[in-house]
Amino acid sequence: MSVFLTLWRRELAAYFLSPIAYAFMIFFLLIMGLNFYGVVQALADGGGNIQVMQAFFTWIFFWIPMLVVGPLMTMRLFAEEKRSGTIEMLMTAPVSDTAVVLAKYFGALAFFIITWLPTLAYVAILKLCGAGSAAIDYGSILSGYLCTVLVGAFYLAIGLFCSATTKNQIIALMMGFVLVCGVFFSGIIFAFITRDASVREVALLFCSVQHMMEFARGAVDSRPVVFYVSGAALMLFATVKLVEARKWK
C-alpha cells in the first residue's frame, strides 16, 4: 500500500511539475467558462425552464473537451516512460505491474478532479448574482459532477490503455481519441438517430449524453455507474496485461 501511495504521489506531482499541465488547465477552464457564459446567455434570453447547471452539463461545449481530456491527460503516462527508458528503472524496482498501472490511473483521475474543481466557482457566481434557491439545486449539481467523474474515469482508463501500447505520445493521443469518440458517438447515433425503437432503448443505456442529462437533472441511476466503473476496470485490466506482456515475448 505504501508503495502504491509513493507511486501515486509521484504521478500526481508529475502533472504539476510540467508547464504543459498548467497550459492545459487554462485552456480547459477557458472553454468551460465560455460554456457557462453561453448557457447563462441562452437561458437569459428565455431558453425554457431548465436549471443553469443542468444546461451547463449537457451543452455541446461541455462534451467537446470531455472527449479529449481523457486521452490528453494520459497519453504521457506510459509512452513517455517507454521513450525515455525510465520504465526500466520503474519495472526493476520492487513494485508490481498492477500497482504501477493503478497509481498512474488514480494519479490521472486525481488530476482530472482537480481540473474540474475551479468550475465550482460557477455555482458561487450564480449564488452571488442572486439566483434563487429554485435555480440552484445542490443535489443535482452534485450528481452532475458525479456523472462527470464517472465518464472521465472511463475515458482516462481508455487513454491509459492506449498510452501503454506505444512509446509515441501522439499515437497514444490519436488512438485514445478515436476509441473515446467511438464509444461516445456509437451511443449517440444508436440512441438518437435510429428509428428502430428497440435498438434505441438498448442504446440509451450506453449513451453518455443521456446519462448526463439524467444525472444533471438529479436522477442518479445505478446502471450508468456500473457501466462506467466496469468499463474503466476492463480497460485497466487490459492495461495491466499489456504491461505484463513484455514478459511473454
Added chain:
Amino acid sequence: MDNMIEVKNLTKRFAGCAAVNDVSFTVAKGEIVGFLGPNGAGKSTTMRILACYLPASSGEAKVAGFDVFRHSLEVRRRIGYLPESTPLYPEMRVDEYLSYRAALKGVGSRRRRARVNEVKELCGLTDVGRRIVGQLSKGYRQRVGMADALVHDPELVILDEPTIGLDPNQIRQVRDVIRNLSPKHTVLLSTHILPEVEMTCQRVLIINRGRIVASDSPEKLRARLQGGREVIAELRGDKGVVAQKLYQLPGVTSVTAEEADGWTRFRIECGTEDIRPLVFEAAARDGWTLRELRQEKQSLEDIFVALTRTEQEST
C-alpha cells in the same frame, strides 16, 4: 548458499536470433565481477534478465536463491540496478528523486533521509541535492543513477556500463565506490573499457556473441592464454651470432630481431620457464652490451581480442 547469482543454460532470443546463447555462470557473495564483451555481445541482455526486466527464453537465473521469473519481487528487493543509458525523471530534484526511489524500494520513512544523505556522500552528490535532474551534466546524472542503485543497500549491485560518459577523475571515483562495496555487496558490472576491469574486478567474464568464452581472474586469464612467454632483449652485438646463441637457450621457440639506432631488439618466444637470467648470463659471457631485458605482459586487451576473434572465426 554461497552464490549470489546462479545462471544455468540461459538463452534469450529476439526474433529468432539468440542474443544470449546457453550461458551459465555463478557469482559468489561479495565478489566483484566484470562482464566484458564487444558491443552487442549480450551483456545488457543478461543483466536485464537478472534485473527481472526481460524474461529469458529458456534456462534459469537465480539471485540470492530466488528465481528471477517466479520470485521477481523478492529478487528486485535485493538488487540495485543501473541500466545502460541511466534513465531518470528529468523534472525531479536530485533529493526528491532519491527519496522517491528509496521509498519505492522499501526504505522506511525514518531511515530514508539518512540513507539518501549517505549515498549522496558516497557518489559525490552532496552539492547538487537541490538541482533538477534534467539540468545536470551526464557525469552527475550517471552518479545519481549509481546513488539510486545503492540507496536501499542491496545485496547485489548490477551496473551496466557505470563509467560511460565520465571524465577520468569521475571514473576513478566510481571505481573507488565500487571497490568499497566489495565485502558487503556483490557487484556485477559490465564495460568494454578493459583497464577498468583489471583495476576493479576480482573476476572477469568475457562474453562474445551470446556465449561466455572465458571466466577467471585477470591474472589467471593472462597466464592461461599466454601459453608461452615473450622476452624482449635489446642489446648491441652481431645480429646473426646473437640470434643463433639465443635460439640455443633451453625452451626458446623463435627469435626475431629488428635493428634501430645501432641497437638490436630481439623478441624471444619461449616456454613457460623464465629465461631472463640465461639471457643475461649469455650477454655477460659474450660481452654483449645489454640495454633492456624484460618480459612482455600480455594485456587483458590482447586476451580479449584473441578470445573474441577466434570465436568469430570459428563460427
